[in-house]
Amino acid sequence: MKNIFVKGSILPSFIGESIAKHQAKTEIGAHSIFLGQVRADVIENRQVISIGYTSYEELALKKMHEIREMMFEKYQLTCMHVYHSLGEVPVGEICLYVFTSSPHRRAAIDACNEIVELIKKELPIWGREIFSDNAHQWKVNK
């Protein structure tokens, strides 16, 4: 099973490199990329400075595998890569990276959108919003 977890934030250079790695796959005509960045929310006059992610890794990888199989069956994809941060990710840095590739753009775009929604709904991952005064609050996905 593919490991989707990365310790800390996902670096822009990593994203750039993964695009470069697909140069040789000449059947690809389109990539669709989603990046989730930690936002500086202000909650009750307190500023979020980072989000700490934890996960039930065994179950998350199992579910991600199921999502992966489902997407390859539903869409004509060449590639699909998902990376999610674990641990603390400061505001402004990337915590989620979804990358899909296909011969024609429709499949890549639609699959990417659906994967992001499924990740947020189905994967056992939890985010703790950490404030500048070291207090924290558990994130709620909408």
Added chain:
Amino acid sequence: MIGILYVFVIGDVIMQYLSGQEAKAKYQENQQSSETKYRLVVKLHLLHCCKYIEILIIRLSRKRKGVTFVDTLMIMSIKVLFFGQLAEISGTDVLETEVRTDTAALKRFLETEFPGLQQMVFNIAVNSEIIETQAQLQAGDTVALLPPFSGG
């Protein structure tokens, strides 16, 4: 006769109590100032000693019944994993506890042990499978309590 009663009932009950207390003390240790921290460290060491004495007593009693040493290691327990806010409420990420008939019985036990859980909404997974209503449990199972997800 008393020996058997001790081994199978009281001995295991004492072990569960000590494990729970140890987990609580460990959590509290991280929360307190250095003065109370010292007292909690002493408490932790005392609990450790009690646990070892308890294990020794259980093993000695079981040995007298002709049960092998290997048998004494197979304690009838399940592992409970706490995630997200639930870990803060229980004070621990993982808890070893006596096996219960099913997840409903386990939930009742946990809600009594950690009353904060009563207000919380969570799903239950048994051996990495989220269950719909409830499931039977057996020794060696891993039960995970999953609050609403917030990844991404």
